[in-house]
Amino acid sequence: MTCANVLTIKMNNKAAATAAMATVKNVLATTSIKEPREGKFAEIADCLKVKKNTISGFTGVWVDTWELLIPEILKALAAQGNKFSGDNHWSSDYDSEYWQFNFDGKELVITSNFHCGDDEPVCQECDEEVTYEYDEDNDCYVCPECGHEMSAEEYEARCETFKIQKFTF
Numbered sequence: 001m002t003c004a005n006v007l008t009i010k011m012n013n014k015a016a017a018t019a020a021m022a023t024v025k026n027v028l029a030t031t032s033i034k035e036p037r038e039g040k041f042a043e044i045a046d047c048l049k050v051k052k053n054t055i056s057g058f059t060g061v062w063v064d065t066w067e068l069l070i071p072e073i074l075k076a077l078a079a080q081g082n083k084f085s086g087d088n089h090w091s092s093d094y095d096s097e098y099w100q101f102n103f104d105g106k107e108l109v110i111t112s113n114f115h116c117g118d119d120e121p122v123c124q125e126c127d128e129e130v131t132y133e134y135d136e137d138n139d140c141y142v143c144p145e146c147g148h149e150m151s152a153e154e155y156e157a158r159c160e161t162f163k164i165q166k167f168t169f
Contacts (some may be wrong), residue, residue, distance in 0.1 A: 005066060007048070009055040009077070009086040016082045017050045024048060024055065027076045031069065041069075051128050054086075066090060067097075071110060071165060074101055078108040094118065108167040119159035123148050 009024075011017040012051040025048075028041040050056035070088055077084060094117035101110045122129050125148035132141035132155060141155040142148070156162075 004058065004092075005088065005090040006058050007056060007070075007086070007088045011082060011084050013053050014050070016084075017053045017055055019080065020077050020082065021048065021050050022056050023076050023080060027069075031072060037158050044069075065122070068161065070099060070128055073165055074108055074110060075078045075104070076104045078167065080103065103169075106164050106169060108165075108169065110165040111165075112163045112165075114161045114163070116159050116161070119157065121150065121158045124150075126138070 009017075011020055025045045028042065028045045031041065035169060044057070044059050047059040048055055066088075083103055083105050085100075085102040087101070090097055095115060096169050097112055097114045099110060099112045101108065103109075120131060123132075123143040123146060126146040128143065128145045130143055132150060133144055134140075134152075135142050135149070136150070139152050141150045141152065145151075
């Protein structure tokens with residue numbers, strides 16, 4: 001599945017961001033991860049830009065590849081010792097995933113939240129296959145057809161997976 005990916009990595013200063021960009025490009029050029037479509041890693045490298053103290057870019061990459069590639073990029077950056085933080089979001093027609101990461105100079109923490117569209121719940125009241133809408137005021141999900149409410153915890157348990165990875169340097 002091809003997705004739209006948005007990556008942002010914030011460094012302490014422009015010099016650190018420029019050095020980090022070189023590291024990211026090196027990881028993309030030397031990775032042993034197999035890419036499903038030839039030339040996609042070069043496309044990622046081409047889309048990333050340094051603006052002030054931030055590396056950012058938007059590209060389309062296969063999900064399975066991206067999930068393997070992001071931790072490798074972040075571990076290579078952490079190995080340099082410079083503090084950084086950021087996020088990555090990808091989405092497709094069916095699924096989405098949001099990553100947040102932070103390196104404090106000693107520990108890299110990567111948190112991801114994967115949302116599987118195929119696992120979204122069917123409304124228990126009207127039996128419709130609908131996309132529940134989040135009600136921020138009541139912290140619940142509401143069926144747009146009949147108004148049935150589902151707690152945020154129950155909804156997330158059905159179609160979202162949280163994952164935390166920690167690496168010490």
